[in-house]
Amino acid sequence: MDDRVGRRRGAWRTAVSAAVVAVVAAAAVLTGHAEPARAATAITVNGASGGRTFDGVGAVSGGGGNSRLLIDYPEPQRSDLLDYLFKPGYGAAMQLLKVEIGGDTNSTSGAEPSHEHTRGSINCNRGYEWWLMEQARTRNPSIALAGLVWGAPGWIGNGNFWSTDSIDYLVAWLDCAATHGLTISYLGGWNEKGYNATWYKNLRAALNSRGYGAVKIVASDDFGWAAADESLRDPAFANAVQVFGSHYVCGYRSAQSSCPSSANAISTGKQLWASENGSDDYNAGAAALARGVNRGYLDGRMTGYINWPAIAAITPNIPWATTGVAVAQQPWSGAYSIGRSAWVMAQTTQFTAPGWRYLDGSSGYLGGNRNNGSYVSLRSPSTSDWSTVVETMDAGAAQTLDLTVTGGLSTGVVRVWSTNVRSSNPADHFVRGGDITPVGGRFSLTVQPGHVYSITTTSGQGKGTATSPAAGTLRLPYADTFDSYATGRQARYLMDQQGSFEIAGCAAGRAGQCVRQMSDQAPIYWTSGQAEPYALLGDLSWRNYTVSSDVLLEKPGYVQLVGRANTYNHQGPQNLNGYYFRVTDGGAWSIRSNNTSGDWRTLASGATSALGTGRWHTLALKLDGSTLTASVDGAAVGSVSDSTWVAGQIGYGTGQGVTAQFDNLSITPGDGSGSPTGEIRSASANRCLDVNGASQADGAVVQIWDCNGGANQRWTLGANNQLTVYGNKCLDVPGTASGSRARIMSCTGGGNQQWRVNADGTIVGVASGLCLDVNGQGTANGTAVQIWTCNGGSNQQWVRG
Known part of the structure; x- marks a missing residue:
């Protein structure tokens, strides 16, 4: 620590001691406990610091029909979900929405319809992306909209995307957007298929000549920064492109701990985006998201962050059925779930806005150590408001932050919101703590490990209160x-x-x-x-x-x-x-x-x-x-x-x-009677619930295995809610915690041996309230079976034989 920092800290510590106590107490309320803090980290939030302009944080609808079922949800659940995605002061409050320009072909989790199936036959009302953009814009008139192609109808260029046909096709799509009253801010080329510099130059010329000069072109929505390299060699290409966007800049499905761009990309002076990230579970991916939003700017000066996808509104058998910030798999029941990733996103989006400016001198790694966490500070372009977002995903202990506010920024009341990313309890997500009144522009805050904090002078934040109804099957007929x-x-x-x-x-x-x-x-x-x-x-x-x-x-x-x-x-x-x-x-x-x-x-x-x-x-x-x-x-x-x-x-x-x-x-x-005795198959793996090694010993573990008709795969559902095998052994779990492995034991009648076999295919422990689950959504022979929080996954659905 610099001696001058120590002397400066000592000069004002006594004056703010009451504030420190109040803030530490507030932190304890936020987290439920207060751990001993490490040596304090000094952060000066200086409004005069230079930095790039923030473009926003948002997500993709597309790259597969991942939003498909959202439009089929009944009210009020459909509006509730839309509010959680887009409404400011309610949920994820997305600032960027990138949609797929449908191409009649699968692009990961389904296909989206084209506005022009055949040459010249244009219909501007196909699909659901127009509706989704309208709903997003209604809730947040400032949201920026972007379009990108994954696949396309075969008539385009006789199968060659890099053609004049595709440019005309994109202009037609922009024309369709206008009929819906939608202004598109950004337009890409061909997702993850490289780039063609001449095509981008021709696209720019076409947009300029057809009234879309304000639409910014993004290149090249691929892995790496080759397009930025090309722009340094080709000034005309550089003039055509306004944003360089790269995918998975922190590594594909990584922890997002290190998120560099490139020296060439930075030297272009263009907007740089992490234009597709995530592909992670809506809960388990929250920690990576927390790191990536901050570190994309710290490591690579990227001012836009787009998560893939926005929502998993698809049935559980479709690939990537729990990715995004929410899951909505049952429009027939209205059931849905909001993930921790939504609240991590909210920790930035509810406290900033596109057009704010990063403060480079007020952003960095806590104590200069990546493992302690990161922080970024931004300021409003029109007021003295500011926000600092802190993530401590990898920290091992609490840390005290000593903040000094200067450079024309507000030194008034500071509000603190936090999300405990390590907690699965919704009550620990997006929680407002006690307000802080700085003394002489200075105050302290203790931050706990595994959290995201938003420290702000802004107001208007909030956490939505809508709740999901119970899940249920789509009944026949x-x-x-x-x-x-x-x-x-x-x-x-x-x-x-x-x-x-x-x-x-x-x-x-x-x-x-x-x-x-x-x-x-x-x-x-x-x-x-x-x-x-x-x-x-x-x-x-x-x-x-x-x-x-x-x-x-x-x-x-x-x-x-x-x-x-x-x-x-x-x-x-x-x-x-x-x-x-x-x-x-x-x-x-x-x-x-x-x-x-x-x-x-x-x-x-x-x-x-x-x-x-x-x-x-x-x-x-x-x-x-x-x-x-x-x-x-x-x-x-x-x-x-x-x-x-x-x-x-x-x-x-x-x-x-x-x-x-x-x-x-x-x-x-059919008659649906079914035999009370028979196999129980995993709906996701199509393998049978199996006692390992055909053992009849107490404690023998249960797994999935190829169905073979063996006695160790024949289960009987009894009137007392027991599932028995061999006639005298019960399906049993040794506890009620998620991850407790299923086994067989001599039947005792205990609650840990009682199961509810539900119409939706789930098998729920009476004592635990948790679902019988195939570990890690595995499908291989020998994959363990356990109990886990019910989440609608196909690895928690079973079919009785």
């Missing part, structure tokens, strides 16, 4: 005639995974509305897997049912009904666990099985009367235990026995480039 929807919209709960299934007027003289698969050629893919069009709907706990739909082929090819659909491979979305009933225009039919490795098996096949084109027919697939029966126009064409997939959603599918229509969806349940 389920039906939809599709007649209630506007043209161009998506049917309720139907989630595109490849291609685009949207509402259109029915063909061949049929009145009303139908679902039409719109993609008429292979797209410009973003994923490595070249999937054919399909969409999914429903509940993962559905087991025995018949899915039926009217279908019409518009061109030669085939249509498919999908049953018991579950997980797919996000890099190869065509690789889906499930059964398919396929029928061609010529009448060839097959019942097929697929899995996440793409191991297609034809279980049965044959021929029936030709479907032809332009004619309506009714297809049905009945799934009754291991018996699969396919029908065309009410007559069974084939049946087969297969027990690979036991539960899952339904779906529509077509061949690549095949346009087709679907109407009168019907899903009717």
